[in-house]
Amino acid sequence: MKDEEQLVNLLFPPWKLMARFLLVTMLLITGTGLSGTLLFISYFNGNPERLIGTLFIGSIVFCIINFLVTRGVFICSKILKYYALCLIILSITLLLEINSMNYFILLSIDLIILLSAFYLISGKTYQKFVQYQFDFFEDIKEAKRIIDKEIAASKRGKNSS
Amino acid sequence: MIGSGAAIPLSGGTSTAITYLAVAASTASTAQCLNGIARTTIEAVAPKYNDYLDSKEWYKDITLALDVISLAGAATLKTVKVLSANSNKSIPSILTGLSRAERKRLTQDVIRLNTPGISNKLLKSMVKSGHFPSRYSNLEITRALTLQLKDAIGASMSFAGSGLSGTVNSLAVGIYEELAQ
Numbered sequence: 535m536k537d538e539e540q541l542v543n544l545l546f547p548p549w550k551l552m553a554r555f556l557l558v559t560m561l562l563i564t565g566t567g568l569s570g571t572l573l574f575i576s577y578f579n580g581n582p583e584r585l586i587g588t589l590f591i592g593s594i595v596f597c598i599i600n601f602l603v604t605r606g607v608f609i610c611s612k613i614l615k616y617y618a619l620c621l622i623i624l625s626i627t628l629l630l631e632i633n634s635m636n637y638f639i640l641l642s643i644d645l646i647i648l649l650s651a652f653y654l655i656s657g658k659t660y661q662k663f664v665q666y667q668f669d670f671f672e673d674i675k676e677a678k679r680i681i682d683k684e685i686a687a688s689k690r691g692k693n694s695s
Numbered sequence: 696m697i698g699s700g701a702a703i704p705l706s707g708g709t710s711t712a713i714t715y716l717a718v719a720a721s722t723a724s725t726a727q728c729l730n731g732i733a734r735t736t737i738e739a740v741a742p743k744y745n746d747y748l749d750s751k752e753w754y755k756d757i758t759l760a761l762d763v764i765s766l767a768g769a770a771t772l773k774t775v776k777v778l779s780a781n782s783n784k785s786i787p788s789i790l791t792g793l794s795r796a797e798r799k800r801l802t803q804d805v806i807r808l809n810t811p812g813i814s815n816k817l818l819k820s821m822v823k824s825g826h827f828p829s830r831y832s833n834l835e836i837t838r839a840l841t842l843q844l845k846d847a848i849g850a851s852m853s854f855a856g857s858g859l860s861g862t863v864n865s866l867a868v869g870i871y872e873e874l875a876q
Binding site: 563564566567568570571572575582585586589590592593594596597598634636637639640680681684685688 | 721722725726728729730731732733736737739740741744747748754757810813817821824826
């Protein structure tokens, strides 16, 4: 029973790793929405068309990169890490633009969220998740290669006979 | 996405389609989420922009389109329906476990589906050589089915969300009966 459990756990990422990935995703989405909106209102004179367009394009790019993280692409996890860092730096510059209590509260929440996301992406658990996914898909590729070889060899054997 | 990716070995790549559907649906859901966060932020800082957006036709069309795309994830519900229709067992009893013979038959069917045209002889020799499993364990099957159910529950949440305030809310179902004159 224990062996079976271990065998199955090889197929599915451990819950701890998966929970960390989902948490980072949620934090980055919230951070992107908050800082993106605050940046547009402060620096681009609040053009709503541009804001919505940028957020939609941003969400597509973010989802593609995040999807690649689930496929074990290390460079994408680094991109997300530096993306969080860029948002933190840009949000810090917004401290000079505070003009109301609401603005201050939102900016504080935004900075806390982005710092948490940056900390979690830099952590070992998130990197373990990417490594786990990388190993998993490498194993699938290898298994597919072996099966294809075997089938091709058996077909060749049939044709020659 | 992770779940359907993990099911690739068991489904022989069939779940890849679900993965891409999930990517499209999750992208649309992310965009909706960002839209919601942006609207909340705007409402707190500069509410006039929300009024401006609400007055625009293109904005309503985009939110409608996103709602429809995220609903595509609900298509995974069909998998569960097909599963219960094709097996004599109920979903809970399948989740409890299959017998040894049932698991062997299921494994052979999965291998045949994954490698079309494979002969019985080749199948047996490949199972013997360890390239294919002789039978999936109860746990493997149960986890794969649980995963499908979770996907379905997630999809139904999208459906419910849309039903409360989105596209589905405006749909109506009519039941008619023809009466003899």
